[in-house]
Amino acid sequence: MRLVLGVSGGIAAYKACELASRLVRDSHEVQVLMTAGAARFVAPLTFSALTHRPVGMATTDEPMGPLSHVALARWAQGVVIAPATANLLARLASGAADDLLTLVVLGFRGPVLLAPAMEAEMWSHPRTQANVQRLSGDGVRWVGPEFGRLASGSAGLGRMAEPEQIMRAWDWATTPQDLLGVRVLITAGPTWEHFDPVRILTNPATGSMGVLLAEEASRRGAEVVLVHGPRVTLPSGPSIRTRSAISARDMLTAVLEESGAADAVIGAAAVSDFRPAERLVAKAHKEDVAHEWAMAPNPDVLAEVGRRFAGRKVLVGFAAETDDAVASAQKKLMAKHLDLVVANEVGDSRGFGSDEHRAWMVTPAGTVSLAGGHKAATAKAVLDFVKEQVQIVRGGSRP
Secondary structure (H helix, E strand, O other): OEEEEEEOOOOOHHHHHHHHHHHHHOOOEEEEEEOOOHHHOOOHHHHHHHHOOOOEOOOOOOEOEOOHHHHHHHHOOEEEEEEEOHHHHHHHHHOOOOOHHHHHHHHOOOOEEEEEOOOHHHHHOHHHHHHHHHHHHOOOEEOOOEEEEOOOOOEEEEEOOOHHHHHHHHHHHHOOOOOOOOEEEEEEOEOOEEEEOOEEEOOOOOOHHHHHHHHHHHHOOOEEEEEEOOOOOOOOOOOEEEEEOOOHHHHHHHHHHHHOOOOEEEEOOEOOOEEEOOOOOOOOOHHHOOOOOOEEEOOOHHHHHHHHHEOOEEEEEEEEEOOOHHHHHHHHHHHOOOOEEEEEEOOOOOOOOOOEOEEEEEEOOEEEEOOOOEHHHHHHHHHHHHHHHHHHHHHOOOO
16 A cells, blocks of 8 residues: 655654554555654654655655655555644644645545644643544544653653554554444354363363454444453454353353344354363362263354354354364354354464464355465455345345
8 A cells, every 4th residue: 555654743753663664564655754843853864764765844845756745645545644743733633734744634535544642731732632623523543642651751641652553553444344334243262161160171262263353343344242252362443342251051142142133143262062061169189080071062052043043144153173174164054054164274283373274165155265374364254255145135135
């Protein structure tokens, strides 16, 4: 993507160097425009070296030839300004165009993301907040400010967001909202089946696939409910509601309570197939425990959802196997009345706890190998399928 990176005059300007480097590493074309104040903190040559482009500052600078402010506003696909000082916010809100950065922003009609940085008292001042509201009304997106140590040495709300946060916010700001109005229920992580208060039957699942699905769905505008097992790192997102479940029976209860309002149910959790037939109320000491422990089958969460909602909701499952993953997925597709099963191989080097995996999408229409080998790519592909199928269900054209 072609980006203008604006840098204004605050101590946080040094962080913009890392941001520029990250953007370039992520294959963005980056044109840096600095205010005169920014050049007092970081030399323009630094950004030129990082982006391999001349830096623009004054209205007469022409990094893209004659009428650079016009050419840049038409060239850019996005504008990110970090840091954005109180002075710059005031100038942007008033429509000022007295340097190359403000000229370009005034002529630009695409997504704009601002990362404010200033003292806490300046950020909370009514005039600054009025400028924020005016710019928000113009469609500007924001990341931060954060609470932390400021240039004065005091702590408060005014610290610029870190480059990683800004990168994530930019991704969110520019993702098409093609799942707006779609309600998605996702399960993630393992379940715990207790032998006694200190011993459990479980598996190595971390919930990473379900979390990636939840974040991607939220980023695309969906309302998401994530039912998760123990010790799952929860996702971030403006439209994600989380609900915890410990055992398979807990997860079944939560899913059945939540699935009625969902358009799609994605079962990415690794639900235990069995549980101890008896759960002891006190710790069993090893000298008192028999070598064998009776087990009982757990309810099949996704099969129960399929039994109740097949044909009325989009239903997606996962089949994690050490071998014959596609064959197993084909059986689950039919037996559980699902629309899609993602078959993925698990082993020592991939699957549980890893972002890398080998996977296939198995549907009644056939099997497609997923390229990329990364769970994030799988999440996108699954939600592309969900989007298409939800439209079919809502249109009433499903068999």
